[in-house]
Every structure is written in C-alpha cells, then in structure tokens.
Amino acid sequence: xxxxxxxxxxxxxxxxxxxxxxxxxxxxxxxxxxxxxxxxxxxxxxxxxxxxxxxxxxxxxxxxxxxxxxxxxxxxxxxxxxxxxxxxxxxxxxxxxxxxxxxxxxxxxxxxxx
Amino acid sequence: xxxxxxxxxxxxxxxxxxxxxxxxxxxxxxxxxxxxxxxxxxxxxxxxxxxxxxxxxxxxxxxxxxxxxxxxxxxxxxxxxxxxxxxxxxxxxxxxxxxxxxxxxxxxxxxxxx
Numbered sequence: 001x002x003x004x005x006x007x008x009x010x011x012x013x014x015x016x017x018x019x020x021x022x023x024x025x026x027x028x029x030x031x032x033x034x035x036x037x038x039x040x041x042x043x044x045x046x047x048x049x050x051x052x053x054x055x056x057x058x059x060x061x062x063x064x065x066x067x068x069x070x071x072x073x074x075x076x077x078x079x080x081x082x083x084x085x086x087x088x089x090x091x092x093x094x095x096x097x098x099x100x101x102x103x104x105x106x107x108x109x110x111x112x113x114x
Numbered sequence: 115x116x117x118x119x120x121x122x123x124x125x126x127x128x129x130x131x132x133x134x135x136x137x138x139x140x141x142x143x144x145x146x147x148x149x150x151x152x153x154x155x156x157x158x159x160x161x162x163x164x165x166x167x168x169x170x171x172x173x174x175x176x177x178x179x180x181x182x183x184x185x186x187x188x189x190x191x192x193x194x195x196x197x198x199x200x201x202x203x204x205x206x207x208x209x210x211x212x213x214x215x216x217x218x219x220x221x222x223x224x225x226x227x228x
Contacts, residue, residue, distance in 0.1 A: 033213075042118075042220045043158070056215070101163065
C-alpha cells in the first residue's frame with residue numbers, strides 16, 4: 001500500500017535552467033493533481049489529469065510550466081527557464097477517480113532557484 | 115482573489131485545551147470542505163472533511179462545524195496534544211467538468227505546549 005511518491009525530494013537549480021519533477025500516484029488512482037506551495041502560504045492548484053482526457057491546465061502560472069502524464073501512471077512537471085519566484089514546494093496528489101473528493105498527497109519536491 | 119480565508123495565522127494552546135481554527139469562503143458553489151494536517155517536510159494529510167448538507171462532523175477529537183448561511187466553517191481539536199502541533203489548512207472545492215480542484219486557505223501553525 002504505497003502512497004504517492006515524488007522525486008527528487010529536493011532540487012537546487014540555477015536561474016534559467018530547466019527542471020523536471022516526477023510524481024508516482026497511488027496504484028489504481030486515475031486522477032492526479034499538481035499543486036504549488038510557496039513559503040508560508042497555502043497550496044495553489046496547477047494542473048489536473050484524469051485518465052486519457054485532456055488535462056485541466058487552468059492553474060499553470062505561465063507557459064514555462066508544462067506537465068505530462070502517460071495513461072494512469074507517472075506524471076512529470078517541467079519548468080523551463082526557471083526564475084527565482086518558481087522556488088516553492090511542488091506537491092502531487094492522486095485520487096481514486098474524477099468523482100472522488102479525497103486527495104492523497106505526496107511529500108513534495110522542494111525547488112530552490114538560485 | 116482569495117476565495118478561502120483562514121485564521122488565525124498561528125495558535126498556541128495548552129495541552130488538554132481546545133484548538134479552534136476558522137475559515138470563510140466566498141464561492142457558494144463549493145460542495146466539499148476538507149481540513150488537512152501538515153508536518154514539516156511532509157505532504158498534507160487529509161484529517162476530516164464535510165459536505166454542506168450537514169452542520170457538524172466529528173471524528174475522534176476532531177470536529178468540523180459548518181455554517182452555510184455565513185459561509186464559514188471551523189475545525190475544533192479537543193484535548194489538544196503536543197503531537198497535534200502542525201500546520202492546518204482548510205480547503206474547499208466543487209465538482210466541475212470532472213476533477214476536484216482544491217482551493218486552500220493560507221494555513222494555521224498550531225503549537226500545543228505542555
């Protein structure tokens with residue numbers, strides 16, 4: 001009964017570099033969400049995947065952010081040309097289905113852009 | 115526009131006391147109101163949740179009180195323990211076109227002192 005896993009746990013990158021963050025949802029969970037948590041703030045929704053449907057990208061802050069998910073498995077969040085304001089904890093959550101309310105979060109990836 | 119407002123920002127309670135955290139929301143379409151508990155370095159964990167058709171839900175020492183007309187809900191932690199020291203987030207969501215995007219409050223840092 002593994003939970004949601006994310007890698008890496010910490011990432012330090014230089015401004016302008018691209019980064020890729022990975023999320024492994026709970027097995028059997030078809031819905032997957034990415035959120036961003038800035039220091040001392042609540043979580044902000046970024047993007048949502050459900051099965052093979054088109055993702056809901058309404059929370060992505062700029063076109064430097066993109067995400068992919070293959071079927072109902074792993075998802076990657078990519079940030080291109082990172083900026084200092086991208087520094088945050090990026091959290092992934094999965095849910096049993098699109099209609100399920102409960103979301104289960106991974107431990108997050110702490111991204112620091114220097 | 116902050117759709118979920120949470121207070122207080124921080125809270126210190128004596129062991130055995132009652133911790134109360136309040137949230138107010140603006141969007142009357144929200145139909146699910148969870149509370150998450152987050153320990154340092156960990157992802158948020160679902161603590162308790164309520165739907166708007168009930169005014170109160172209790173699970174062990176944790177109770178959600180919900181006031182639909184006032185658009186407010188609160189978390190009560192009875193007999194608070196040092197192990198309850200964590201950051202608590204309220205959230206709200208509505209099912210719309212699939213998915214369950216959570217809108218979070220800004221969090222409350224709870225410290226329970228001996």
